[in-house]
Amino acid sequence: MSTNGEITNVVLVHGAFADGxxxxxxxxLLTARGYRVSIVQNPLTSLADDVAATTRVLDLQDGPAILVGHSWGGTVITEAGVHPNVAGLVYVSALAPDAGETTSQQYEGFAETPEFVIDVGEDGYGFLRRDRFHAGFAADLSEADAAFLADSQVPINMDVFDSVVSAAAWRDKPSWAVIATEDRAFDQAMLQHMAGRIGADITNVTGSHALFITQADTVADVIVTAAKSAARESAEAVVS
Structure with a gap:
């Protein structure tokens, strides 16, 4: 954090089947603009473990930070975002449950996504089916880049989706959402509903579920907007 009150810390949280x-x-893009960026490596073993991993990184921040989550990372930042160093939240085609809800509940009443197929092993961990990965996760990446992501994916303990969220940081902190209009991991209506329910400032962008890669410029711009807006709100609160 700079001494003039600007928020220059950003913490990025990845989702399922991916890493930081x-x-x-x-x-x-953000470091080139003067931001100090930290990236969480979620173990994807439980909600508690992922929140703990995020909290460790938040503890290292030297002042207020913008906390960003993609996909499953949205559930993680919803709970971890109550950390006192978090000044604002950015949801990137991300889940946004409320306290007392599970992630699985967010899907109720919305259309299925047939191109996003998860194979679950006997140990309860899921991988995205490789032959559907390009279409379901990263349709706007090249075949070669999508293949690399598919072959390097990190499995997630499917039990995490039934874990109850203990706190919802978006109830007390300003939120922004970047939604990929060609996302095949979630029903588009589901993404819009979640972002609308939390009162997020919504930016829609053409892209796949891998928009954190393919639409990095838009995502970075929204993070910068969040940082400036949160800093302004904080300054106004001090004055009042």
Whole structure:
């Protein structure tokens, strides 16, 4: 955080079937603009473990930060975002449950996504089916780049989707949402509903579920907007 009251810390949280390296382009764009960016590596073993991993990174921040989550990462930032260092939340085609809800409940009443297919092993961990990965996760990436993501994906413990969220940071902190209009992981109506319910400032962008890679410029711009707006709100609160 700079001494003039600007918020320059950003923490990025990845979702299921991915790791933090997918944020590289967003990282490069933000650091070039003077932001200090930290990337969480979620173990994807439980909601508690992912929140703990995010909290460890938030503890390292030297002042207010914008907390960003993609997909499953939205559930993680919803709970971890109550951390005192969090000044604002950015949901990138992300889940946004309320306290007392599970992630699975967010899907109720919305259309299925046939191109987004998860194979679950006997140990309860899920991988995205490789032959559907390009269409379901990263349709706007090249075949080669999508293949690399498919072959390097991180499985998630499917039990996480039935874990009850203990707190909803979006109830007390300003939120923004970037929604990919060609997302095949979620029903579009579901993404719009979640972002609308939390009162997020919504930016729609053409892109797949991998918009954190393919639409990095838009994602970075929204994060910068969030940082400036949250800093302004904080300054106004101090004056009043």
């Amino acid at each position: 390296s997918g944020w590289r382009r967003v990282y490069d």
